[in-house]
Amino acid sequence: MAFLSNPIGKKMLMALTGVILFLFLVAHLLGNTTVLGGPGWINAYAEHIHSAMFAPLLWAARVVLLACLGLHIALGTLLFLENTKAAPTKGTFVTYKEAGLSSRTMFYTGLLILAYLIYHLLHFTLHSVHTSLSVSAFPPDAEGRPDLFRSIALSFQRPGIAGTYLLAMAIVCLHTFHGVFSSLQTLGLPGKASLPVLKRAGQVLATLLAAGFALVPVAVLTGWINL
């Protein structure tokens, strides 16, 4: 508890959960690339991770991720409130020199990401929104697997849905643009020489990740991927 009552302790746990969530995103992105391979790839991939063999792992991952997410949000909110209390006003106008839009909006982009996450889960995991586009609304594919590919393609053909996802990816990019490096800094990784390198690497990584995610809706919208 002493660890968590310390401002660095809290930040470290924030950073650690953030890194885990980011690593999940990386894994998620790798999975998503199967969409580019066509219905055969993505449907096989989806069936595979939902198979009985992987189910315990999947559930374990879900529990860990949910715990990380919960901690990340709780600590983030706590720190936000504490920091706001420590800095009630910063004067009439402040010129920022190093802090960018990304670092200054972490709490708000975090909230937006949470909102998006709920929507995303309702959409593709729980199938309770856009039910007409959900995987259960379609017959299985030629191999008898749930036709996730069709669900994805038809969803993103709707500009409203694709637009929401693209916007969300922009927000994820904004959040991780500062978040990735900030986590490393909080965990004490940078040295004198590596600090600027890590900072830039974090920003590049965050941008690549978001671009990777954006690729699927863009590919659908542009017709590169279609049924």
Place this chain on the structure above:
Amino acid sequence: MTLDGKVPSGPIETRWARHRDHLRLISPANKRRYTVIVVGTGLGGGSASATLAQLGYNVLAFCYQDSARRAHSIAAQGGINAAKNYVGDGDSVYRLFYETVKGGDFRSRESNVYRLAELSGNIIDQCVAQGVPFQREYSGELSTRSFGGALVSRTLFCRGQTGQQLLLGCYQAMMRQASEGRLKVFPKKEMLDLVLVDGEAKGILVRDLTTGEYEAYAADAVVIATGGYASVFNLSTNAVGSNVGAIMRCYKKGALMANPCYTQIHPTCIPFAGWFQSKLILMSESLRNDGRVWVPKKKGDKRPPNEIPESDRDYYLERKYPSYGNLAPRDISSRAAKEACDDGRGVGPSGYAVYLDFRDAIQRHGRKVIEERYGNLFELYDHISGEDPYAQPMKIYPASHYAMGGLWVDYNLMSNIPGLFVIGEANFSDHGANRLGASALMQGLADGYFVLPYTIGDYLATTQPGKVKPDNLEFQKVKEEDEARINRLISIKGSRTVLDFRIELGRLLWENVGMARSEESLTKALEEIPRIREAFWSDLKLTGSEKDLNQQLERAWRLSEALDFAEVLTLDARERRESCGAHFRVEHQTPDGEALRNDAEYTYVAAWEYKGEGEKPEMHKEPLTFEVVQPTVRSYK
């Protein structure tokens, strides 16, 4: 009054050790029953309060700054001397002692100086243990450099921030004691008065600078470590808050003021740009190794320096002192610059500056070499003045820098008032008529870490702890006097500001009691000071109230004490009809302009006793004897 310096006798090498062994001690269990007040948290006050608290005394430390870490010791740049002989160039305690006595122009106490030199090594060990990051060589050993007035390399340093690092060492030691509860720091409280009970120093009265409230603090002994009085000249290298108030109040309570006329003027400061200026910033003296000092030959020559041809330039130091040239001693180059400016040949917007030109050095060595040697100083100069010293000469001017004089103390650092101790720049003890570079830090720390903690016990052992309480009638009496004085300042409601008077006094002293003093100028100053004082007390304009944060009032109070002090300073300068060290009387000089000492008549410490407002103070003499070093003509030729 006979002044007993309590200087031990016998071989000088063992005087301090023998003296220390015979000082009375207080048992560890009893120390906590004693309370000591320390006023000032610079190198002297900071090291003393940390050490006294560590020994077990209750310590109350006061400063006017908002944190103990901001005392003006922090601004010292160059370094600290220590007779370590790390580089094997023949340094020794004796040599440091000898050079300090000689540098002080044979106007200091041999025993005190020897003790200082003896303790210099311990100071470095102490500071390193505290984590002071002294400059190191690739071997991991400490670096040293040489400094003015010394023939060996014995100055240790932390870049150009030695004072800062040493002070942070003291401050951190204080904070440690504060966390353990033995030391209580009172920032933003200015000492208004010393409280005597039965003739002994038993407390102080302070004014809380945030609320304006008066507060009384009682103790078993009082230590004054409030620094020097260079600020009476208005423009000095001191902090704008540095003031003579505390030592002046002690003087008015009966403590003797010793050698106030010994004030050091530093020749290389960023120039004076006009009377709006609040202070003068020091530039390292080392610049004169490569820079050539000059002014235009013609009066009022306003051409840019680079357009003035060689034939119209007067390299006056090289002309007047061909053997030493630009490396003439501090006092000589300061006076020469003043003469040139008084002659109307000064440069810069105010006419109070001379050029320090690196053109020839850059031509000779190349810009790169000069950059390596002085890069950071050139940058600082560029930063402040907006002029590139690589392209055009620097403008420099001498500035009041340090006070060798101060309250009189004996070998135990106790003033003539029992229980009143004075350490660091605030006392007069170790530097004689002139201080050598890198010796001020050494003295402050020697006093606070290694002298006072022993000697104060000798006094405390003779007293009953906690005898005086803040409700003692004396506190009430002093409070009424000081409150009346402050109320008087507030109620004048005249037309002139504090700064106005401060400039007037400073200018008068600078011109008449500055680098070159004469019977005539000193007499003139003695006539003018009472006139300024009278104008001050009848025409001062303040705003706000006394029971509030009122910075103008703080300054007015400090200046009121400076006005009284100026008179003692000038009187002392007039009575000392000889030139010695930084005290230069134009009537007393050798044909080639060197200071001419009069050992037969003036080998004494002049200690002034306050005789009441408007009364002439009385001078007491403590004769100086030289058993180890024989006074000679101080020549650096």
Place this chain on the structure above:
Amino acid sequence: MRFHLKVWRQEGPEAPGRFFDYDVDDVIPEMSLLEMLDKLNEELIKKGTPPIVFESDCREGICGTCGMVVNGSAHGPQPKTTTCEIRMRHFQDGETITIEPFRAAAFPVQKDLLVERAGLDKVIQAGGYTSAYTGTHADANAILVPKDDQEYAMDAAACIGCGACVAACPNSSAMLFVAAKIAHLGTLPQGMPEEPKRALSMTEVMQEEGFGACSNHFECQAVCPKGIQVETIARLNRAFLKASLKRRA
């Protein structure tokens, strides 16, 4: 030169403050910002108006007393400068200059531009020292210190405790201040033994004193007049982690 000033004025800690407008004429380019305020104050006093309260002492950038937010930046727009070092020639003639106090919950405004910074002393009291006694120590050369370590320690030790890092930080965190002290002492052999205790307690007290936590905005580094680097914060985080693991074990 002449300037139009918007200066924050506030009667006391509880009183509401607001900007006051002043015009200052006949400013000399060599003047420092504080000397210009001195000049303005002289004019105000002569008019019988209470002068603007601000703190300063050494006026050469080393004591850390002065500190204001000038045109939206702690210690003004120029890098590696304290407020007292700002010269008026860096401003455009006729410019409007906004001057405010350092703002943070831990730095309550006392009056006008003067803030209370006692929290920084409390943080140092929590371990910003080596517990070396005054007395006899081993010779200063007995423990060798690699030059690089000494230089690194000196870089960090240059902190003047002005609080600009706190003022500039969107969270009013004092992490750079704490990190600098820990980097200074922890790099030297004399300060290493106490590093774990120092890292834990100084950061705890930092929070108790009302300073925020670090979000790695790095505004502190941008305004630090002594160029203290945020890399020291990463170092502090490592020290904290090590100390926490040790405490657990």
